[in-house]
């Protein structure tokens with residue numbers, strides 16, 4: 001396994017996300033007594049006009065015969081779709097636990113989901129984990145971006161055994177539907193090793209409407225001298241020229257639109273990131289490109305060292321500039337930097353060699 005150039009910050013973010021996930025999904029090994037009722041997924045995302053399906057599951061049930069609950073949703077944003085067209089009104093879909101049973105109450109509308117469901121007596125009580133019901137919402141065309149809970153009314157929830165006695169309820173987990181804002185821009189701060197002039201790092205972005213779909217557009221921005229960039233998200237679809245090839249991999253799974261971001265500068269290892277387009281301005285944060293890939297084959301290794309040694313001692317008059325077609329220097333200041341000048345100080349010397357040696361073995365995560 002090759003070592004990635006991804007900086008530690010990404011790992012820290014990942015660790016934090018995992019910790020949050022662990023907190024959001026307590027292990028089933030935890031000692032719980034009693035059944036739990038939950039929406040699944042707890043977080044779903046959909047834009048105006050799209051549909052999203054939430055299921056209600058019971059876990060750890062014992063001797064369960066009847067479930068009653070009321071849950072609320074925002075009727076100004078979400079419209080429940082009718083699961084039983086040949087019955088008057090709008091109904092929830094009935095889960096497998098109650099497939100042959102009775103539903104004295106099954107209504108969705110005016111901001112409430114109301115279900116009372118009982119098992120078919122000959123089937124006996126239910127134990128274990130199973131689906132109680134499901135609801136499909138359509139996000140209204142007039143919905144505003146935001147996070148909309150689909151929340152149980154705790155006082156309404158009843159789990160009953162065949163004798164009508166309560167089954168212990170150990171917990172409730174609400175669901176939510178997020179209507180994301182339209183992403184208008186991507187920003188971030190990209191530095192490079194061995195210099196304090198961070199201009200002209202190329203930020204190339206490919207835009208994906210979802211998992212398992214090809215990119216529909218692209219855009220590029222170049223960092224300013226401080227390393228900052230702001231890349232406006234292009235509208236609609238656009239032609240992607242073959243010479244700025246998108247990645248070979250598909251976007252990660254999940255209820256998001258995605259952007260693939262590639263960070264590049266000559267003589268440095270490229271870095272690549274998938275980011276969900278889940279905010280008005282998507283922040284990719286701080287990344288540092290590591291120097292030494294002078295032959296631009298994606299890794300910093302002996303071939304780079306050999307080339308730097310071969311060019312060792314070359315100089316150019318200052319000021320000099322590193323040629324880079326993706327982010328050309330406006331009004332190129334002075335002379336052309338030597339080819340193996342990694343830090344752009346117009347000479348190939350011990351600093352360039354040291355940087356490549358320290359990064360020896362690193363490979364770009366873009367391939």
Ligand SMILES: [Ca+2]
Nearest residue numbers: 084085087089
């Ligand atoms: Ca109906």
Ligand SMILES: [Ca+2]
Nearest residue numbers: 293297299300
């Ligand atoms: Ca190399």
Ligand SMILES: [Ca+2]
Nearest residue numbers: 341343345347
């Ligand atoms: Ca140098």
